[in-house]
Amino acid sequence: MIHERIYVTKAAMPPFEEYAEAIRPLWDSHILTNMGRYHSQLEEKLKEYLAVSELSLMVNGHMALEMTIQAFNFPKGSEVITTPFTFISTTHAIVRNGLAPVFCDIKMDDYTIDETKIEELITEKTVAIVPVHVYGNVCNVEEIERIARKYDLKVIYDAAHAFGVKYKGIGIGNFGDASIFSFHATKVFNCIEGGAIATKDETLINKLYDLKNFGIRSQELVVSVGANAKMNEFQAIMGLCNLSHVESNRIIRKVLVKKYRELLTDIEGIKLMDSFENTEQNFAYFPILIDADNYGKNRNDIHQELLSHSIYTRKYFYPLTSDQACFKNKYMSLKLDTARLCADRVLILPLYPELPLEDVARIAELIRNNKVKR
Numbered sequence: 001m002i003h004e005r006i007y008v009t010k011a012a013m014p015p016f017e018e019y020a021e022a023i024r025p026l027w028d029s030h031i032l033t034n035m036g037r038y039h040s041q042l043e044e045k046l047k048e049y050l051a052v053s054e055l056s057l058m059v060n061g062h063m064a065l066e067m068t069i070q071a072f073n074f075p076k077g078s079e080v081i082t083t084p085f086t087f088i089s090t091t092h093a094i095v096r097n098g099l100a101p102v103f104c105d106i107k108m109d110d111y112t113i114d115e116t117k118i119e120e121l122i123t124e125k126t127v128a129i130v131p132v133h134v135y136g137n138v139c140n141v142e143e144i145e146r147i148a149r150k151y152d153l154k155v156i157y158d159a160a161h162a163f164g165v166k167y168k169g170i171g172i173g174n175f176g177d178a179s180i181f182s183f184h185a186t187k188v189f190n191c192i193e194g195g196a197i198a199t200k201d202e203t204l205i206n207k208l209y210d211l212k213n214f215g216i217r218s219q220e221l222v223v224s225v226g227a228n229a230k231m232n233e234f235q236a237i238m239g240l241c242n243l244s245h246v247e248s249n250r251i252i253r254k255v256l257v258k259k260y261r262e263l264l265t266d267i268e269g270i271k272l273m274d275s276f277e278n279t280e281q282n283f284a285y286f287p288i289l290i291d292a293d294n295y296g297k298n299r300n301d302i303h304q305e306l307l308s309h310s311i312y313t314r315k316y317f318y319p320l321t322s323d324q325a326c327f328k329n330k331y332m333s334l335k336l337d338t339a340r341l342c343a344d345r346v347l348i349l350p351l352y353p354e355l356p357l358e359d360v361a362r363i364a365e366l367i368r369n370n371k372v373k374r
Helices: 016-029 037-050 061-071 088-095 141-151 202-212 233-243 246-264 299-307 337-345 357-369
Strands: 054-058 079-082 100-103 126-130 154-158 178-182 195-199 216-218 270-272 286-290 346-349
Touching: 016 233, 037 054, 037 195, 037 233, 054 061, 054 202, 061 088, 061 126, 061 154, 061 178, 061 195, 061 202, 079 088, 088 100, 088 126, 126 141, 141 154, 195 202, 246 270, 246 286, 246 357, 286 337, 299 346, 299 357, 337 346
Parallel strands: 079 100, 079 126, 126 154, 154 178
Antiparallel strands: 054 195, 178 195, 270 286, 286 346
């Protein structure tokens, strides 16, 4: 039987008629960008949904992180402790600000930065920590906060995977000095492309306004050197439409994750992501870790086997950002044992609201049947 392709994710989109009707006023106003009506509406609605006091929209998640780091005006050559188990954007945002990434290993249970190894990496050049809430798993925010206060460091969370996540009832964007979100098409919530910075610091929000809008404060006044990272009105309207569906989509994702867990939980050599107390999840990803010694085949074997059935999975994150070709082996000698093990073994399975439960069952059956019987 020939099956339709199943991709690892599918962009969430509102009904066509809903979006078409929402953008109709743009043809009357001809106001398409420069932080217009819908841009302002989305900022306010996101502040409410994410339960944060201050928020600045950006054209994408990468610029949100890069400009947040820039806004702190760290001395060139300063060091920033971060994780290698993340999308390359996290590392690029540090490097493009003239700063040096210092890679810390991760934890096996949740794939986030190992907070017990941060202090040993701190030097007189360290200015910040950039941890990542991986797959929506929350970093140890309490311990990271303790370390940051002890050494007077800034903490900028990459929360690209954590839209809508709450920890102990608190919106994830409230931790650290700032948290950045990505609204890329592949995320739980999208604006086609887009991003945002959440913070309690109004001064930081003002700096980010200048950075994303050329430093322009009026037609005749430019107060600082900035760039152009504004979200346009088409993106903002897509965000407003998608936001009205994000909670119902989260519930569907939860059902799909529950089904995966039911069908895969007892397969020797397949490790599922742990569930954590005190966390309200967004069910953005479903990673499995494949132990070839117990399963009989490795991650790449299963990736190819599923692909032969038109099922697209993702080796997320492989290779580590520290090991990418652009760094020319500069960090290959670092002791990042857990991160490299996870990079070699983790596979992300398809997960999106339109994915039928029967396809989840078929994916799980293929994984079960491919285990080497001993």
